[in-house]
Amino acid sequence: MIKLFVTDLDGTLLGADHYIKNEDIDALNRMIEDGPPLAVASGRMDHEIIEVLKRVGVNGHRVSQNGAFVFDNEGTQIHAKTFDSELAQRIIQAVDKEPMIKTVSTADETFTKESNRFVDMISEQMFHDIIIQPDLNEKVGHTITPSKIALHGIEADVMKAAKRIEELFGKEIDSFVSHETCVDMMPKSINKQTGLRQLIEGFGIQPDEIACVGDSFNDLSMFEMTPYSYAMSTAHDQVKEKASTVVDHVHEAIEDLDKKGLLSKKEQAADI
Structure with a gap:
């Protein structure tokens, strides 16, 4: 069962001019209400992720700057790393x-x-x-x-x-x-996978209990974590080859997991 759903921002959830599809917003809200929580893993700064979450109308865990900073959905910093x-x-x-x-x-x-x-x-x-x-x-x-x-x-x-x-x-x-x-x-060793591992270790869940969606090369490290990886159809061919499924929109990834009966219910993800 999926106990955490992870989405990238640019080219995935977030379009040009900060556009977010209504279908994606609705799907994320329904998923969080009934099942697993959300994490955003992005190259963007943490305060930018917070702004996107506000626009979607949901709360979520945050892996920012490709894993340099990790925060849980209560705003507690779990990890931080800068250059020597x-x-x-x-x-x-x-x-x-x-x-x-x-x-x-x-x-x-x-x-x-x-x-x-x-x-x-x-x-x-x-x-x-x-x-x-x-x-x-x-x-x-x-x-x-x-x-x-x-x-x-x-x-x-x-x-x-x-x-x-x-x-x-x-x-x-x-x-x-x-x-x-x-x-x-x-x-070194800062990427979305290492950031997500910092996050999920505290929740006691395994990498194959997450699903993720992204569109670029910085998403490949999280694709490697789980068999439930989704690449956007607009992604580079080398990125799509590494994902288990190709979708046009974030809501399609959520719908696919739901159809397969993989979305854990609220009580199963209560500690996440």
Whole structure:
């Protein structure tokens, strides 16, 4: 039985301009009322996940910044991880040569070196403004402690950058394409799976008692946890190949679990 339902945000539950389908909202509310609770696992910041949950009208556990921060549905922090200062400095110096937008995220803020129309476009998809910090490189690892460093650009550049980052820092960090326009760099062993494991260990449930839905490469680690993984039909082919089922919408994943009789009832998930 499924005792926790996990959804990604961008490209999954959350569309362009922060759009959320009414069918997904209704399905999530019905599921939580009668059965297992919800967790959101996203590359976004925790306060952004909270805002999405408010818009959906539900409460939920939160795995933010690809597993760097984990909170339960009462707001208790379960886990937090940021970059070592020396490593963060080396990364920011190395990626400074990349012809892409660079952002540095802390627990609740995002920084970049200069303002331009591309930064404005990125900001429009966030729930907060990007802070322009001209001396960002000098502050990283000192007054700015990163939890995530990201490069933004067109898909072709993102895929090339992801390969170069893997070659340079593959043994020291976790990196993955979180969206076709973004490659994320995280502290080693920080990903959605490790974040979810931190969460479910306290509930005494097993990985195969969760179901998850996502659309990008940063969702693959949670797909590996359970046989009940769902990929969005808009996902990259390599992502869809790793999921057990492909769906067009989040509510279809919930409906599929329900049809299979896999959604645990409230009393079975009372401690989660």
